Amino acid sequence: MENERDVRTLDRPGGLAGGPLGNLAAGGEPPGRRRRGRWIAAGVVASLLVGCGVVLWPARSGPKEPPEPAPGTQALAAVALGVPASLPDLAVLIGQREAEVKARPQDAHAWAVLGSAYVERGRRTADAANYPRAERALRASLKARPRGNADALGGLAALANARRDFRAARTWGEAALKADPKRWTTYPLLLDAYTGLGDYKATGRTLDKLSELRSGPAGLARIGAVYRDRGWREDAAASLADAAAGAATPAEQAAWLERAGQLSWERGEREEALSHFDEAVRLDPDQRAAQAGQGRALAALGRTTEALNAYRVALAGQPSPRYALELGELYESLGLVQAAKVEYDLLRARVRAGAAGGVDDELVLGVFESDHGDPWAALRRLRTEWRRQPGIEVADALGWALHRTGDDKEALRFATAATDKAHGGGVRSALYVYHRGIIEREVERYGPARRHLQEALRINPHFSPLRVPLARQALAALGDVPDEPVPTGASTVPAAPPAS
Template sequence: MEKQQEGPVRQEASVRRRRVLIASVAGCAVLGGVLVLLPREPAGPARPSPGAVAMAAVGSGVPATLPGLAELIGEREKAVRARPGDAASWAVLGAAYVERGRRLADPAYYPRAEKALRASLEAQPQRNTRAVAGLAALANARRDFRAGRRWGEAALKLEPRRWTTYPLLIDAYTGLGEHRAAKRTLDRLTELRSGPAVLARAAAVHRDRGRPEDAAASLADAAAGARAPVERAAYLEQAGRLAFERGDPDAALRHFREAARLDPDQRAAQAGQGRALAALGRTAQALKAYRVALAGQPCPQYALQLGELYESLGMPDAARAQYGLLRERVRGAAAGGADEGLVLGRLEADHGDPAAAVRRLRAEWRRRPAPEVADALGWALYRAGEPAQALWFALRATDPERGGGLGDALYMYHRGMIEQDLEHHGAARRHLTEALRINPHFSPLHAPAARAAVEALGEPPDEGVPEMDAGAR
């Protein structure tokens, strides 16, 4: 029996001696060799590629990274070349084109998106919800909100419980000024789904309905629950815009900086930094932030903001260069089927031909009678010397029953200036003061004009307390 155990005993002793020897050896090189000899832990699952992550994001209604979108587009282009009848790949390709065009402010992607989405419908004409929803997203990106509503409602009819269709419809309804329909759609969405993407969508509706506190709370929860950095960055950018609109440039700057850190391609956050830094008097940094944003995403709205900042700093040549860039980008957008008439109308009203702005914005109003268009058209009419007509649109833009921007400083400023021109001094004083209360830094050009107008109007007259009629005592 002892002889039978001798071999295992000696073997165990030998193992113990080897372990002591290994433990006594020092030095990184030797330790590295020992680690190679030790058993390896089983490898975890491979991380998904950026294209696979973008595929999941595009399909679930959350933001995707630009590198991921580029990889996804390359994969799907290869797939449809190999299988021209692959309806699903065509639909994914179209959706990726839309998102990339939107992120880059490059409308050249939109005709490609339309071609891909229609190829998907041709390959699968029946019950192709993904392609129909893609056409809704494309229409919204082009600001053709009537088409967005039509395609969105068609997609919803095909699959009423497909939650990612609801945000598309909310965007379309909002763009058309149909805020009650947007709220009803949000209610149905929240019955079907919860999570960060839904919270962010709810925040936008709350903001449009004049409930900024609810919007801020929803965005805080959305950012906290976001799974990917690019998603969290998108919600923080939205929170930064809201903080700026509420007159808190310090908080806005914190949100924008964190968003840009998480996603360096988050150009809206970089432009937001420009607005916040300008409000804080840090103009050199503001100019740099705007230039970085425009280099990566030459959005007409950013060019207008930067031009007005240059103008406020007494740099008219630099301002005109930005206004020229804006006009160039609007022409490029039109070539891609996108409508940038609203921002061009705003430019013409303040820095070009107000009469041309009125014509352009009247056409825009016929297409979509939304509060933002009412505000722009009212201001253009005022600038063109028609304040009586302008007031009707200014009242419409600030009517909360119609989804108006009651808490929007720019809308209040426009209304107050129109009322001042019409010698409605009490109303003008009230609304100009309200604009500065909401956000004292709402515009580098117009906020100083609002302060000057309030000063010119002076204090309200002291009419005293009316005496009580003797017969009423």
């Protein structure tokens, strides 16, 4: 993974290469909507060539098909650029690099590629056994070349992100940046780390720098994720569409389509989300996140049997605790309690397996325990997680655990932080807003409770098979808005909780 720029960069006037993003850290407005000017310009040029009688004739021997890439080549390029790779090609690359480091144990570059490939395989399969192998390979690379080894340092940052150890990811990512400040692939890793730590000022600065480096589809996809976190959904959708259009391989395109589908799902657009997920699976049958997305969208469309099958296929290839939780809740909503219990047991087993590989799944386990297990155990886990990694996801989960254990006053502080733009909670999550509305009802803030429950159902009327009926019941119990004068005086919104 030598330092290289992405040759697939989208270079357009007013776009990410030249558009100002300096106001992002301060919470300013997003850039204007992306234009498809490059396609129009290409069409105009083609028309002029034809109109002037200019014809580009093929060689006399006839057009030649581009040669098939050598096995593992696409995965090597993907690993170098920090983008998803297909599992079959990844397996070939790993086999090649394992042979290389056996023959040349001092080859720092080969060790770094091998370690990064292990990280990608672990991420795609949810097999945490890949992560200790990745760490050994990346540390072997550092041992072979201790100074200026941005490849290995970046690989260790990617490994830490995959394990949800955002503090370590920040440390390794910043070291990689120091070793090579122009290596753009480090910036998406730091964006993940800063987001997980709730450091939104650093996220803004890093986003600005990433945009300046003109990083192509992978950068566009990560920028889209930041836009999504800030509630700028149309800009997020535009970034993801451009990322998918510029992808170099089916596996990469499928990954960006899956993210576009997730964004559509969060907006309550079931059919559009399913279309994105279907296309992602068509391009890459191993795209398990898209298969889980199919399950989500199909369940919302009332196609329950298909939804259950989609979740089962996703879990067979990538036994993620999150997918097990979603499938268990779908079973529970159908009254299939025993089937739900099987999935919940799988969730616990997968969390244990992940922990053996260094993965921190305390967040998903805490979310599960809050609603389906021991809320007090959830509270202990999530308080610890908040002290380590005070991101928005953790704020929402901790607030809900506090509610489930009866401390609604403190719960509201965290629920407010998770949904308040001033504290980084700009993401328009129906679940987060639902949690806040329920907690506000318990502290007798009936007006805000009614408003937030309505907002949750407006954002996504199908956000959860278990919680949507509860939201509707809570709204019905609150009744219509009373005919009262508009209140005056200072706001009673509780202050945000401290970050640590």
